[in-house]
Amino acid sequence: MPQPPKRLTPSNSALDLFGSEVRRYRVLANYSIKQLGDKIPYSPSFIGAVERAESHCERKFAEHCDNVPDTKQALAHLHDGLFGDKKDGFPEWFRKWPTVEEETGTLKVYSPIVVHGLFQTMEYASSLLFDDSQAVESRMARQAILSRTTPQPPRLLYILPESVLWYDVGGPEVMRPQLQRLAQANSARVSVQVVPSGARHPGNEGEFMIATLPSGEEISYVETPARGIMMDARQDISRLRDRFDAISIQALPVNLSVDLINRTIEEKWKDGKRTHLA
Known part of the structure; x- marks a missing residue:
């Protein structure tokens, strides 16, 4: 029934x-x-x-x-x-970026600390944002681009290091469904790949994203300790593209990334038990 x-x-x-x-x-x-x-x-x-x-x-x-x-x-x-305006829950320097996400044809994302906002569960986002309901709702609103049918969702390539799977945000009751969402996120338009611990790569300086619009124009967003910065200078985009490619070479294929995420759920966040990095 x-x-x-x-x-x-x-x-x-x-x-x-x-x-x-x-x-x-x-x-x-x-x-x-x-x-x-x-x-x-x-x-x-x-x-x-x-x-x-x-x-x-x-x-x-x-x-x-x-x-x-x-x-x-x-x-x-x-x-x-x-x-x-759903962007009101964002910091001033980020407010233009959700519009870029809505218009982009391809989006490349690297997030080295926490799960990227487009893949966060509401509970995970709430823990990160200290239960700021407006900020959480604004972050959830961005995810609509992944489930729309017209226009088709952007092609999204998301890379994260294995350490993100370990980083405790809200405890096992939050981490389990969050990692399950990651494991199930792959589709014809979305790929999630994990860089295993120990792999050497140039991705230790913060999150960045590269958006390619239907016109071919490229825009990037880079996080710094003080604020985020949007860039469209050709030289900056080229450097970020090279960095993304260098990181992606070290990432596991999609199927092995899913296996690693599921294994981490079982080994680190199973049965409500917290385990810690050695």
């Missing part, structure tokens, strides 16, 4: 309220989640996650939902009131 829908408490959070309204209008229109997914460029799994308050969404999602049953823009209006 199908599982009953998750009971939502709209007063709990903006995500709960928005999700409950999406579900209400869908049910009023007598659509199943699959039927709604057939009419808008989002998958049933993503629609379900929004309704269950497990995922943020772009304003465009609200606009598409408004057009199926004619809600007279009720969901878009609610989205504006609840979330406003």
Whole structure:
């Protein structure tokens, strides 16, 4: 038998309220989640996650939902009131980057300390961001680019060192589902590769990303101890591209990376037990 829908408490959070309204209008229109997914460029799994308050969404999602049953823009209006500019939860120097992510055709990411934001679970992000709900919701909103159907998601190449799998963020109850998400993230558009401990590579100076837009223009984002910096100078991009390539040579293939992630779950975060790097 199908599982009953998750009971939502709209007063709990903006995500709960928005999700409950999406579900209400869908049910009023007598659509199943699959039927709604057939009419808008989002998958049933993503629609379900929004309704269950497990995922943020772009304003465009609200606009598409408004057009199926004619809600007279009720969901878009609610989205504006609840979330406003979804980039408001970001530091000033980062606010332009989510727009680059939305427009990019290919995104290369290297994160040496923690799991990258596009792959974080809500609980992991909440632990990192000290339960700042606005910052967490903004980070979750960025992930909508990976589940959209129109335009297709960017081609995303993500590399991380094995030490990220060990770094304790929130304890085993947070780390297990986070690493499980990483292990399941690979698809035709996404690849996750792990650099095993001991491999020598030039990736010890912080996170960086390289976005290639459909026009061919390249833009990068580099983290520094003080702030993040966006760059588009050809020489800077060339250096970062060379560095990414040098790191990727040391990374395990996707299937072996998944094996390593799953093995780490079993060995380091199993049964609620914390283990520590020697």
